[in-house]
Amino acid sequence: EVQLVESGGGLVQPGGSLRLSCAASGFTFNSYWLHWVRQVPGEGLVWVSRVKGDGSGTSYADSVKGRFTISRDNAKNTLHLQMNSLRAEDTAVYYCVRDYSAACDYWGQGTLVTVSS
Amino acid sequence: QSALTQPPSASGSPGQSVTISCIGTSSDVGGYNSVSWYQQHPGKAPKLIIYEVTKRPSGVPDRFSGSKSGNTASLTVSGLQAEDEADYYCFSYAGSETYVFGLGTKVIVL
Numbered sequence: 001e002v003q004l005v006e007s008g009g010g011l012v013q014p015g016g017s018l019r020l021s022c023a024a025s026g027f028t029f030n031s032y033w034l035h036w037v038r039q040v041p042g043e044g045l046v047w048v049s050r051v052k053g054d055g056s057g058t059s060y061a062d063s064v065k066g067r068f069t070i071s072r073d074n075a076k077n078t079l080h081l082q083m084n085s086l087r088a089e090d091t092a093v094y095y096c097v098r099d100y101s102a103a104c105d106y107w108g109q110g111t112l113v114t115v116s117s
Numbered sequence: 118q119s120a121l122t123q124p125p126s127a128s129g130s131p132g133q134s135v136t137i138s139c140i141g142t143s144s145d146v147g148g149y150n151s152v153s154w155y156q157q158h159p160g161k162a163p164k165l166i167i168y169e170v171t172k173r174p175s176g177v178p179d180r181f182s183g184s185k186s187g188n189t190a191s192l193t194v195s196g197l198q199a200e201d202e203a204d205y206y207c208f209s210y211a212g213s214e215t216y217v218f219g220l221g222t223k224v225i226v227l
Contacts, residue, residue, distance in 0.1 A: 045157075059213075104163070
């Protein structure tokens with residue numbers, strides 16, 4: 001059974017940093033691209049970032065480019081999102097998502113990030 | 118990276134059909150056969166229901182179908198059931214290794 005379990009969310013002050021992690025199981029981790037998707041409670045889904053299976057290729061939404069870094073540790077079946085210079089508008093539930101043919105076939109349960117003073 | 122345009126809401130009675138549009142541009146929806154659709158119930162993670170414009174993952178009822186014409190993708194839910202009441206989002210590859218979601222549509226079963 002495919003499982004994606006996010007962790008690392010919490011309350012952080014504006015300008016601060018946070019590192020999200022996603023522990024994956026139930027599939028051959030390094031064979032799949034992975035995404036981070038966020039959702040402000042009560043609002044829509046927003047694509048944040050994607051990393052290829054071997055970690056060689058990354059991409060970002062304009063809203064986070066230069067502040068967020070996606071990475072993966074294929075030895076530990078773990079995906080990360082390093083978030084720096086956080087802003088109030090980054091407050092959201094962050095989902096770890098597996099890519100299948102440019103679609104998101106498996107989702108984690110999400111972790112809430114709150115940026116507030 | 119502008120969000121794809123979806124109607125805020127759509128409704129139908131049980132047994133009827135409802136169709137949701139997802140309007141993009143030639144740089145995203147119109148340029149690639151990489152449109153997918155998601156169903157999200159309150160408090161839950163989204164669920165993939167259509168990928169590659171028309172394909173259904175295993176376990177998704179054939180009441181759900183997808184199509185595309187030009188820069189507009191569509192999701193049709195036939196034979197509406199109470200459990201279909203949820204938010205629905207489209208998603209597309211947008212070139213240059215980026216992706217974009219639609220604004221979301223709330224489907225109401227009357």
